[in-house]
Amino acid sequence: MNKHQVLEQVTTLWNTHIAFNQLLGFTITRMDPQESEIRFAWKDELMGNPVQEILHGGVIASVLDMVGGVVAAANIIENLPQLDESIIHEKLSRMSTIDLRTDFLRPGRGNEFIATARIIRKGSKVAVARMELHNEKGTHIAFGTGTYIVG
Template identity: 45%
Template sequence: MTQNIINNPEFQGMLKMVIEEKIPFCHLLGMKLDSFDPDAPRLSIGMRDELLGNFAQGMLHGGVIASVLDSVAGFAILLKMAQQSPQDDVLSQIKEFGKMSTIDLRIDYLQPGRGKHFVATAEVTRLGKRVANVLMDLRNEKGDRIATGAAAFMLHGRA
């Protein structure tokens, strides 16, 4: 089972449940996991009035943008860890998510967050024993780049 844990429907279902339902803030934002590919992870959110920062202009709040990019970074790291050093079972692999924390997050807001649907992607540029580095991207449904980000995560208790 460890060889293909990323493609395991139990792993994907449990991870979807954790991010989409069990993490209250991710649930509040309406995050949906779209791709479990460790080399091209993707999550998305739909625009809702509750997510507006500038209600007169209909723009996504900057804090929402930062939160989505932070979340896709963590998702990307978890998938990369599952690919490179799979655990013996699905639950142990999911628990790796709770052993990481953001230690640095930089967001570049490139243009106003206008759109009906937003897609966040990430690339893990380094996965070390204690720290992981990630580059992130957020685009609207037209493909317009709204923001980019770079993050560093502490990996607690990684062997």
């Protein structure tokens, strides 16, 4: 199995077995060490302000954290010397968020939302990602910085 196949398997696993992501409607559409992406559609259950009909801030922070974790996980897989299933499982099971900062730029309006993440810095123990959330029109809604344990 090559790294691309491992990334596809992890994407499928996380899309089908993380109940929280399914509840919110998050779908990982790209898991890559350079950039990862999650998409989700508007639904009323995600509303944080019924007067303005905008996304709840917790949904925004959650998707930014998730997409940052996805790109961090892709980097873990990319840097493994061998693709042994037990090593992959061990490394990914120890990964977690250390710190998350979210900056809300505009109200979360739209029909579809796209969260992207890139690694800013990766060391042997910690990775830092920069995440952004846009709607289907390209309106920049929020950005964040996430720090993740990766080693």
